[in-house]
Amino acid sequence: MPRFAMVVEYNGEAYCGWQRQKSQSSVQETIENAIRKLEGDLPHITAAGRTDTGVHALGQVIHFDLKKDWSPETLKAAINANLRPSRIAVLKASEVDKDFHARFSAVERTYLYRVIVRSSPLVFENGLAWHIYKDLDLAGMTKGASYLMGKHDFTTFRSAHCQALSPVKTMNNIQIDSSLSPSGKEYIFILEAPSFLHKQVRSIVGTLVKVGMKNLGPRDVKTILEARNRQECGPLAPPEGLYLKKVTYDPDPFSGIETSK
Amino acid sequence: MPRFAMVVEYNGEAYCGWQRQKSQSSVQETIENAIRKLEGDLPHITAAGRTDTGVHALGQVIHFDLKKDWSPETLKAAINANLRPSRIAVLKASEVDKDFHARFSAVERTYLYRVIVRSSPLVFENGLAWHIYKDLDLAGMTKGASYLMGKHDFTTFRSAHCQALSPVKTMNNIQIDSSLSPSGKEYIFILEAPSFLHKQVRSIVGTLVKVGMKNLGPRDVKTILEARNRQECGPLAPPEGLYLKKVTYDPDPFSGIETSK
Numbered sequence: 001m002p003r004f005a006m007v008v009e010y011n012g013e014a015y016c017g018w019q020r021q022k023s024q025s026s027v028q029e030t031i032e033n034a035i036r037k038l039e040g041d042l043p044h045i046t047a048a049g050r051t052d053t054g055v056h057a058l059g060q061v062i063h064f065d066l067k068k069d070w071s072p073e074t075l076k077a078a079i080n081a082n083l084r085p086s087r088i089a090v091l092k093a094s095e096v097d098k099d100f101h102a103r104f105s106a107v108e109r110t111y112l113y114r115v116i117v118r119s120s121p122l123v124f125e126n127g128l129a130w131h132i133y134k135d136l137d138l139a140g141m142t143k144g145a146s147y148l149m150g151k152h153d154f155t156t157f158r159s160a161h162c163q164a165l166s167p168v169k170t171m172n173n174i175q176i177d178s179s180l181s182p183s184g185k186e187y188i189f190i191l192e193a194p195s196f197l198h199k200q201v202r203s204i205v206g207t208l209v210k211v212g213m214k215n216l217g218p219r220d221v222k223t224i225l226e227a228r229n230r231q232e233c234g235p236l237a238p239p240e241g242l243y244l245k246k247v248t249y250d251p252d253p254f255s256g257i258e259t260s261k
Numbered sequence: 262m263p264r265f266a267m268v269v270e271y272n273g274e275a276y277c278g279w280q281r282q283k284s285q286s287s288v289q290e291t292i293e294n295a296i297r298k299l300e301g302d303l304p305h306i307t308a309a310g311r312t313d314t315g316v317h318a319l320g321q322v323i324h325f326d327l328k329k330d331w332s333p334e335t336l337k338a339a340i341n342a343n344l345r346p347s348r349i350a351v352l353k354a355s356e357v358d359k360d361f362h363a364r365f366s367a368v369e370r371t372y373l374y375r376v377i378v379r380s381s382p383l384v385f386e387n388g389l390a391w392h393i394y395k396d397l398d399l400a401g402m403t404k405g406a407s408y409l410m411g412k413h414d415f416t417t418f419r420s421a422h423c424q425a426l427s428p429v430k431t432m433n434n435i436q437i438d439s440s441l442s443p444s445g446k447e448y449i450f451i452l453e454a455p456s457f458l459h460k461q462v463r464s465i466v467g468t469l470v471k472v473g474m475k476n477l478g479p480r481d482v483k484t485i486l487e488a489r490n491r492q493e494c495g496p497l498a499p500p501e502g503l504y505l506k507k508v509t510y511d512p513d514p515f516s517g518i519e520t521s522k
Binding site for chain 2: 009010011056076077080083084087088089090091118119120121122123124126128
């Protein structure tokens, strides 16, 4: 039974998140159904990160085992055909070693969070970004983020439902960029870490935006982190701005595979 | 009765185009209904360009007369509130002179057309770009476009239903840019002219993409133009890639008004 890994993109607006649920349509179920049409059995697919309701992915990674020795390109095309008209697409496919595991082999995850500032309602980015009406203080948010870099106990920025064994995580990078488009100003938060706690990105972005609105000082982020108390956390940023951007493996199972080929 | 002008953005996926229709929802009707809630009467609104079904706008311009002397900012906020949850937003509002006319005062229109090349289905740009599977020849398309610059009889690139008095139009500029994103390669066509014939942009883009696919040579564009024969035109590019990007006036009625304020 060969094992396959895939890079998957999805628009989370239509789904109750990654994980299979009884009454709602999940990304996992939709992909499993598309794969089942190929070999009859329902495969079990594993994802690098279980995204919540409304959260998007630009580069989710999954793995699963099949009976037939598919060519990865044929498999990708067949699954994409079966996925229509969903809002999910397979971008890359590769046959991997039996010991490759989408979740446990990952060495780093990159999340992206989009905030758009404008007075008018969002049109093209509705459901795809957090809409904020007044501009933010970029320097303050960047200063606040600096206190979260490195290895810390992130209890403050962790959901009450988080199942991780330890609240200690290492933040490799938090970068905040801003750009101006004709339709508004956009802030993009990029967060990189080997792994994240449940709702950690949205907790951090919500707190940093509170700094951007000047309802918190940048140094308060340090105090809040050190409190190790969920009650101290800023408001949770909404799911629609969050994207699982990239999952990194060493070696890269998709090395040399181009998306647009 | 003061006259107001507005810059309007919309996602054309949900509408049968700009113009009011009996049985389907149009952009014009949706905006007129939002304005009617303010003063009771149904205003007549005029747009710079009547976009077709599925065509989007980043900078459509409209004008209409009201009874009350609204502050433009209040009017913009009230119309945006009444437009919810549509996929239409007012970006800028201004009070203008009685002789300002969204259509007849315009000195230039800019259209943008998006083509995305990738083998996987579109996820985030589904309905918002023309999806093509194989890469295009940019140099060939740019060379082909050069024959369309300036003043010509554009009969070949004109819909049979076009109501313009003359097929002679002046193309100020056609620019084609390409960019690479993690999810594919994008070509953006920018076309600028004082005014366009019905379906002229989609006819031109469809023909240039045929050059990009090497089903036509760049110089064939000149032959096709000079044939002044609709039958010679390449396939019509689909509506979902087309955006009315900007309408230019002299003087600019929106000068100094920022979108995100």
